[in-house]
Amino acid sequence: MLIIPITLGVSFIVFAILAITPGDPATMILGIGGTQEEIDRINRELGYDQPFLKRYADYLYKAIVKQDLGTSYQFKTTVWSNIRQRLPISFKVTILALSFASAVGIPIGVLSAVKQYSLLDTIPTIMALFLAAIPTFWLGMMLMLLFCLELRWFPATGISSWKSYVMPTIGLGMPYAAQQLRFARSSMLETIRQDYIRTARAKGAPENIVIWKHALKNALLPIITIIGVNFSLILGGAVATETLFSIPGLGSMVVTGIKMKDIPMVMGSIIVLSIICSFVILVVDLLYALIDPRIKAKYTKRRRSAA
Amino acid sequence: MTETILEVKDLEVQYKTELETVYAVNGISFRLNEGETLGIVGETGAGKTTTALSVLRLLPERVSFIPKGEIYFQGQNLLEMKENELRKIRGEKIAMIFQDPMTSLNPVMTVGEQILEALIFHRAEKAEKAELEKRVDEVLTMVGIAADRKADYPHQFSGGMKQRVVIAMALACEPELLIADEPTTALDVTIQAQVLLMIRNLRDRLKTAMIMITHDLGIVAQTCDNVAVMYAGELIESGTAEDIFCAEKHHPYTEGLFGSIPSLRVYTERLNPIAGLMPDPTERNPGCKFAPRCPKVMAICRSSHPEDAVENTHRIKCHLYSDGITDPRKEEERL
Amino acid sequence: MSLPKPDIDQELQQECGQELAPEAVVAIYKKPSQLKEIWRRMRKNRAAMIGLTIIAVILFLAVFAEQIKPYSLAVNQNVKIRLQPPSLAHPFGTDGYGRDLFARCIHGARVSLSIGFTSATLSLVLGLFFGSAAGYYGGRADTVIMRSVDVIAAIPSILMALAVVAALGASPLNLILAVSFARTPAVIRVVRTAVLSVGDQEYVEAAKAGGTRDIRIIRKSILPNAMGPILVQATMSVAQNILSAATLSFLGLGINPPTPEWGAIISESKEFMRTAYYLMFFPGLMIILSTLSLNLVGDGLRDALDPRLKS
Numbered sequence: 001m002l003i004i005p006i007t008l009g010v011s012f013i014v015f016a017i018l019a020i021t022p023g024d025p026a027t028m029i030l031g032i033g034g035t036q037e038e039i040d041r042i043n044r045e046l047g048y049d050q051p052f053l054k055r056y057a058d059y060l061y062k063a064i065v066k067q068d069l070g071t072s073y074q075f076k077t078t079v080w081s082n083i084r085q086r087l088p089i090s091f092k093v094t095i096l097a098l099s100f101a102s103a104v105g106i107p108i109g110v111l112s113a114v115k116q117y118s119l120l121d122t123i124p125t126i127m128a129l130f131l132a133a134i135p136t137f138w139l140g141m142m143l144m145l146l147f148c149l150e151l152r153w154f155p156a157t158g159i160s161s162w163k164s165y166v167m168p169t170i171g172l173g174m175p176y177a178a179q180q181l182r183f184a185r186s187s188m189l190e191t192i193r194q195d196y197i198r199t200a201r202a203k204g205a206p207e208n209i210v211i212w213k214h215a216l217k218n219a220l221l222p223i224i225t226i227i228g229v230n231f232s233l234i235l236g237g238a239v240a241t242e243t244l245f246s247i248p249g250l251g252s253m254v255v256t257g258i259k260m261k262d263i264p265m266v267m268g269s270i271i272v273l274s275i276i277c278s279f280v281i282l283v284v285d286l287l288y289a290l291i292d293p294r295i296k297a298k299y300t301k302r303r304r305s306a307a
Numbered sequence: 308m309t310e311t312i313l314e315v316k317d318l319e320v321q322y323k324t325e326l327e328t329v330y331a332v333n334g335i336s337f338r339l340n341e342g343e344t345l346g347i348v349g350e351t352g353a354g355k356t357t358t359a360l361s362v363l364r365l366l367p368e369r370v371s372f373i374p375k376g377e378i379y380f381q382g383q384n385l386l387e388m389k390e391n392e393l394r395k396i397r398g399e400k401i402a403m404i405f406q407d408p409m410t411s412l413n414p415v416m417t418v419g420e421q422i423l424e425a426l427i428f429h430r431a432e433k434a435e436k437a438e439l440e441k442r443v444d445e446v447l448t449m450v451g452i453a454a455d456r457k458a459d460y461p462h463q464f465s466g467g468m469k470q471r472v473v474i475a476m477a478l479a480c481e482p483e484l485l486i487a488d489e490p491t492t493a494l495d496v497t498i499q500a501q502v503l504l505m506i507r508n509l510r511d512r513l514k515t516a517m518i519m520i521t522h523d524l525g526i527v528a529q530t531c532d533n534v535a536v537m538y539a540g541e542l543i544e545s546g547t548a549e550d551i552f553c554a555e556k557h558h559p560y561t562e563g564l565f566g567s568i569p570s571l572r573v574y575t576e577r578l579n580p581i582a583g584l585m586p587d588p589t590e591r592n593p594g595c596k597f598a599p600r601c602p603k604v605m606a607i608c609r610s611s612h613p614e615d616a617v618e619n620t621h622r623i624k625c626h627l628y629s630d631g632i633t634d635p636r637k638e639e640e641r642l
Numbered sequence: 643m644s645l646p647k648p649d650i651d652q653e654l655q656q657e658c659g660q661e662l663a664p665e666a667v668v669a670i671y672k673k674p675s676q677l678k679e680i681w682r683r684m685r686k687n688r689a690a691m692i693g694l695t696i697i698a699v700i701l702f703l704a705v706f707a708e709q710i711k712p713y714s715l716a717v718n719q720n721v722k723i724r725l726q727p728p729s730l731a732h733p734f735g736t737d738g739y740g741r742d743l744f745a746r747c748i749h750g751a752r753v754s755l756s757i758g759f760t761s762a763t764l765s766l767v768l769g770l771f772f773g774s775a776a777g778y779y780g781g782r783a784d785t786v787i788m789r790s791v792d793v794i795a796a797i798p799s800i801l802m803a804l805a806v807v808a809a810l811g812a813s814p815l816n817l818i819l820a821v822s823f824a825r826t827p828a829v830i831r832v833v834r835t836a837v838l839s840v841g842d843q844e845y846v847e848a849a850k851a852g853g854t855r856d857i858r859i860i861r862k863s864i865l866p867n868a869m870g871p872i873l874v875q876a877t878m879s880v881a882q883n884i885l886s887a888a889t890l891s892f893l894g895l896g897i898n899p900p901t902p903e904w905g906a907i908i909s910e911s912k913e914f915m916r917t918a919y920y921l922m923f924f925p926g927l928m929i930i931l932s933t934l935s936l937n938l939v940g941d942g943l944r945d946a947l948d949p950r951l952k953s
Contacts, residue, residue, distance in 0.1 A: 009793030017805045117369065129689075133934035135885050137892045138908060138926040141915065149916050195410035201365055202405075203425040203476065204398035207390070217415045236798025240889050254801070255893050258808040266808050270801050278796035293415060293460040325686070 003282055010274045011063075015056050018267045069271075070264035074257070079268035083250060087272065089159065090249035093242065094235045096165055097173035101234070102227055105177035109184025110219065114211055116189065124181060131178035137240040140171030144245070157246035164245075172241040176230050183226050184219070191219040221292055228284030232277035309340040311379075312484055312516045313362070318376030320357050320366065320540075327589040331357040333540040334375070339533070341483070344510065344517040346531030346548075348524060348564070352585055354540040355520045356406070359486045362518075363403055364393055380484070399429040402477035404506075406489040408469035412461035418472045419443055419457025425479045446475040450505060467498035471505070478509060485510065486518045491526070503529070524568060528552060533620075536561050539585050539596040546621035558625050559601045595626065603627060683946040690942020696935035700928070704751035711745035717900050725918050734924040738914055743907075743921060747928050750902040755932065757814070757903075758884035761822035765883075766876050768826045773833025774860050788834070791827045799824035803886055807895045817896040821886045825879055832875040836868035843867070870947040874940050881936035888929050904929050 050058070062068040069079040105128075112121040131139075147167060148156035154163045191197065192215050200214045239251035246252070250269050257266040289295040320332035332354040339345045347355050360366045362378055364385060378385040380401065385393065405411040413421060426439045434442075444454035450471040461469055470490060477485060487506060491499040507530055510517050519530055527534055528548065535545040536558065544551065544558040551561065563581035583600035586592070595601070598608040607626050616628035684690055703710065720740035728735045734743035776787040794802070806820035837860075840846065849859045865872075888905030890896035897903035899910055904925045911921035 005789075006793055006796055009790070010796055013794060014797065014805055017809050019809075129937070130930065130934060133881070133885075133930045133937060135888055135892075135905075135926070135929055135933075137889060137905075138922065138929065141908070141912070141922055142926075145915055145919055195405060195407060196413040198365055199405060199411045199473070199476075200413065200424075202363055202397055202403045204394045204396070204428045205424065206394060206428070209424075214413055214416075218413070221415075232796075232798045236800035237889075239800060239804065240893060243893055254804055255895065258804060258895055263808070266805070270797070270805050273801055274797040277798055281796065291415075294462045 003279060006278045006282075007275050008060075010278060011060065011271045012056060014267060014271050014274065015059060016052075018263055018270075019052060019055070069268035072257075072265040073262045074260045074265065079264050082253065082265065083268055083272055086248060086250045086253055089247060090235065090238055090242065090251055090273075091276075093165065093168055093172065093238050093247060093249060094231065096169040097176065097234050097238070097241075098227065098231055100169050100173035101176035101180055101230060104173075105180030106184045106220075106223060109181040110188050110216065112181070113185045113188035113192065113219075121185075125185065128178040128181045131175055132182065134175055135240075136172050136175055136237050137244055139174055140168065140241050140244045143167045143171045159247055164247075168241050168245045168247060171244075172234060172237060176234055176237075180223070180226060180230065184223055187222050188215060188219040191215045194218070221288065224284060224288050224291070228281045231280045231284075235273060235277055309342065311338055312341045312381060313339040313518075314377075314379040315358075315362070316377040316379070318358065318361060318378065319374050320354070320361050321372045321374060322367075322370050323372060324370060329588045330591060331371075331540055331588060332361070335535075335537070335540070335542045337535055337542065337545060339484070339516055339518065341516055342514050343532045344519055344530055346519045346521065346527035346534045347537055348521060348527055348534060349537035350522060350585060352588070353537040355537055356488055357540075358537075359403065359488050359518065359520055362486060363397055363401060364388075365397075365403075395429070398425050398477075398482070399480045400482055401484045401486065402480065402482035404470075404473055404477050404485065404487040404490045407493045408466055408473050409493065411473055412469055414461055417458050417460055418464070419447075422446060422457070422472070422476045422479050425476055429480050442479065446479050447472075449478070449509065450475040467494050467502060470494060470498075470502055474502075474506065474509070478513065478515075481513055482515060484516045484518070486520070488520045489522070490519075491523075492521075506530075524564060536564070539588065541596060541624060542622075543597065543624045544622065550619075550621040554621060556623070556628065558597075558623050559603050559627070560597050563600075563602075595624075680943075680946045684942055687942040687945060689938050690946070693935035693938025693942065696931050697939065700751055700932050700935070701755065703748040704755050707745075707748040707752055710748060711742060713745075713749055715742040716745035716749045716902050717741065725914065727918070728920055735918065735920045737907075737910065737918075737921055743924055746902040746907055747904070747925055750904045750907055750925060751928060751932075753814075753897060753901060753903045754884055754887065754905075754929070757818055757821065757887045757897075758880045758932075761818045761825065761883045761887070762876055762879040764818065764822035765825040765829045765879060766872075768822070769829025769833045770865070770872070772826075773830040774837045774865065776830070777834040777837030778856065778860055778864065784834075787830065791830050795827040795831075799828075800886060800889060803890060804895065807890060812890075812895045812898060814897055814901075817887055817890060820890065821883045824886065825883060829872075829875055829879065833868070833872055836871045837864055840864055840867045871944075874944045874947070877936055877940035877943060881933040881940070884929065884936075885933055 059070075062070075067080055069083070071077070072079050072082055075082060108124050112124045115121050144156050144167060147153045154167050155161070156167075158164055192211075197210060197215055200210050205214070235251075238249060239254060241247070242249040242252035243255050250273060254266055254269045254273075256262075257269065314336075315338075316336050317334050318332055318336070319330075319334055322329040322331055335354075335358065337345065347358065349355050357366070357371075361373060362380075362385065366373075373386060376386065380396065385396070388396075412418065416424075422443045423439055426434075426442055430439060430442075443457055447454050447457055452468060452471055452475070456464075461472070464472065470493075474490070490506060491502050494502060503526060506517075509515075510530075517530075519526065521527060531548055533545070533547055534551040535542045536551070537543070538560050544561050546554070551557075557565075560581070563579075566579040567581060581600055586596055586599065593612060594609040595613050598604050601608065605626060611626075613624050613626045613629070615622045615624050616630075707713070718741065720736075722740060723732075723736050724738055724740040726732055726736040732742050732744060734747060737743055737746070772787050772791075776784040797805075802824040803820040806823055807816055810816040810819065846859060846863050849863050854863075884904075887896055888903070888908070891898075891903045891905030892909045894909060897906045899906055907925040908922045911918070911925070914921050
């Protein structure tokens with residue numbers, strides 16, 4: 001139920017930030033040279049002469065009851081239809097990059113913790129340090145240059161086929177793979193030091209059972225939270241990647257929207273993206289509770305005592 | 308004639324980090340017979356736990372080193388064993404109860420799974436799964452926990468109950484040697500007595516040999532046949548329980564240990580702690596380790612390391628007894 | 643660890659000419675020796691020292707940029723020498739307008755680093771204010787501040803920065819505001835946790851019992867002792883902010899050409915991607931090296947402050 005106050009809060013903050021825009025939306029629509037009368041008329045139509053809170057309430061009312069987030073200045077179509085069209089693409093890019101980051105980062109991180117101090121540890125750790133410092137747009141450009149323009153293995157722009165997603169996925173996911181590698185490694189190292197790992201060894205557990213059964217399960221718990229946080233970071237980071245690879249997602253639309261001063265479009269997109277992020281983080285928290293018996297017990301106990 | 312189950316010879320253990328080397332155990336030797344109990348007493352940091360962990364070869368990798376020594380278990384040198392041979396001994400023949408029950412159980416596995424696991428590692432070929440499950444119920448009942456609680460997770464148990472689970476786990480395979488590392492230190496005083504009594508009864512029933520590590524002389528007096536007093540990585544005095552608790556002559560440190568226990572019969576103004584702290588384990592001095600704190604220190608103590616003085620089962624590492632420990636009473640008798 | 647404690651005690655006592663209570667001695671000599679100890683541990687950390695060296699070199703280039711390559715070389719166009727590959731005269735080559743890329747990169751370091759440091763300072767100030775208020779007062783203040791932080795943190799920081807830029811327009815000042823505003827929630831959380839961890843220490847209780855004003859307690863007793871994790875967070879913030887600012891500039895929503903900024907230089911280099919890859923390679927390298935070195939320093943600082951964490 002936390003989702004409602006967070007949704008309200010998020011939309012309010014984004015609305016508040018964007019409402020202080022110095023540029024007059026009426027001037028935007030009419031272009032330079034509109035008469036003062038026309039400007040006033042449009043401002044009235046759009047409700048810009050109303051006080052701030054009233055405008056926010058109206059915006060919220062329309063958004064919830066009519067799924068109406070306003071009309072885009074640049075496309076002259078509804079913001080909602082644009083979002084519905086582009087959101088799945090951004091979502092796809094984000095999920096792909098997140099899966100790539102987790103699939104590469106977590107196993108290597110766990111492995112380098114298990115083989116601490118060996119080459120299997122130092123090489124990935126040093127690489128991860130570098131990769132975590134690389135801006136996604138720059139990595140994307142390098143990949144584009146090498147694999148799309150020189151080797152011509154993948155298309156450089158658009159979303160014509162599955163091949164188009166390969167480079168954006170790697171370019172966007174790689175720094176997060178590095179981050180998850182570092183996190184998985186330290187979580188695993190922390191777990192291996194725990195007393196219960198020693199207990200397992202004292203029982204005569206073979207090393208692979210100690211690592212993959214006793215340690216991994218405990219080490220993965222905090223990693224799940226990081227995956228949730230990374231979802232929101234990647235969804236945000238997709239803005240640059242989408243722009244670079246000319247992917248018609250919501251992120252690239254925000255950028256053009258800002259340049260075109262298309263405030264309703266920008267506002268709608270950022271609010272929707274943020275709500276998705278907070279929703280994902282919430283779901284991940286619940287997932288965590290479901291997997292960790294300690295927290296799970298707290299929930300069920302509370303429910304029991306409430307009943 | 309009882310047979311020796313465990314013999315430790317001149318064991319040394321060191322921890323090395325980038326900055327320093329910690330000399331944790333410095334040449335200790337002891338012997339344990341089948342079915343007997345050895346108590347290892349000493350302050351925190353004396354090297355008791357390190358000794359126990361080196362028997363099971365569970366010392367932290369990479370930072371710990373055993374430069375010298377032999378550990379024979381039923382005639383086999385554990386220090387020369389391969390990892391997969393050791394695995395067959397851990398849990399099956401030698402089991403360990405750890406100090407802190409709060410952290411020694413895996414939080415994401417049910418206690419039943421954790422006990423069952425110990426059985427699967429060692430009994431899977433010989434027995435059906437159902438039999439092993441039955442055995443889990445059996446050991447849980449044995450330590451006084453209802454068998455239907457095996458589906459619960461460790462966090463659902465209290466500290467004392469967790470330690471019972473740990474004990475059940477250790478005894479599941481009926482080991483021949485049980486190492487109990489301060490099994491009651493982390494527990495409430497009232498629970499301590501219960502758990503201790505239980506360990507003792509189970510030991511007697513199963514006829515297990517045991518090493519009881521503690522800093523509590525009371526526990527030693529109640530449970531042990533033999534006692535070894537450890538100080539700064541050395542055994543400074545060892546012998547039968549009578550040697551330690553009844554004989555007249557002792558290492559000054561042992562005397563200090565007894566002196567720091569308040570007596571109910573004699574009125575004491577205040578406790579008599581041993582003054583000072585244990586020496587820095589990163590330094591090695593030529594003299595006796597206890598010399599800086601010793602009330603009976605002599606010039607020789609600071610320059611030369613004492614040898615064991617031996618009388619029958621009683622050994623004392625102190626210059627005071629360089630001419631033998633012979634009790635004055637006994638000497639009179641002999642004359 | 644063998645700190646020369648007794649000697650310092652004696653020296654202090656001689657200086658003061660009287661016997662000091664042991665607590666007083668501890669209080670006086672704790673600070674400098676603590677810093678020394680942290681520095682000693684830092685120096686042993688090879689990665690942190692490499693990071694420190696790299697960032698020092700970049701800072702040196704930024705500070706003496708004018709002496710190394712005058713600003714005019716970085717902005718004045720000279721079509722005759724456009725798109726030259728790296729050479730002795732132009733170590734990083736020249737761009738599409740014939741500007742020296744090395745000059746643009748080191749003058750860009752001025753812009754990028756100042757944005758990184760200023761915005762990190764700004765979010766640190768905001769974070770210290772709200773974070774210590776939440777941590778120290780607890781109760782309703784804590785609830786209000788932390789719930790707001792939860793909401794703001796739910797918005798991905800780059801989107802938050804974009805929203806600020808969308809509202810205020812693209813300019814250096816707005817870029818700093820945008821980046822630091824997006825970073826502040828994270829800083830608030832760290833400060834609050836750090837303050838909470840020292841808040842119930844006895845010396846704080848003592849100060850409270852003595853009737854010291856809250857501001858003074860926070861400033862004198864709590865913050866100095868909570869500074870460790872905050873400092874680490876601040877170092878990492880600079881790195882993160884350089885990345886965010888470069889991303890915004892790359893999107894054309896931060897620093898606009900011809901002002902040299904690493905992200906903006908890379909953005910400009912896009913059209914010459916195939917013919918002159920070095921145009922995007924070198925400014926990218928500058929970003930990577932500065933972010934990497936700041937992260938290394940941050941990691942090293944964390945290990946030095948809390949040696950337990952190191953295995």
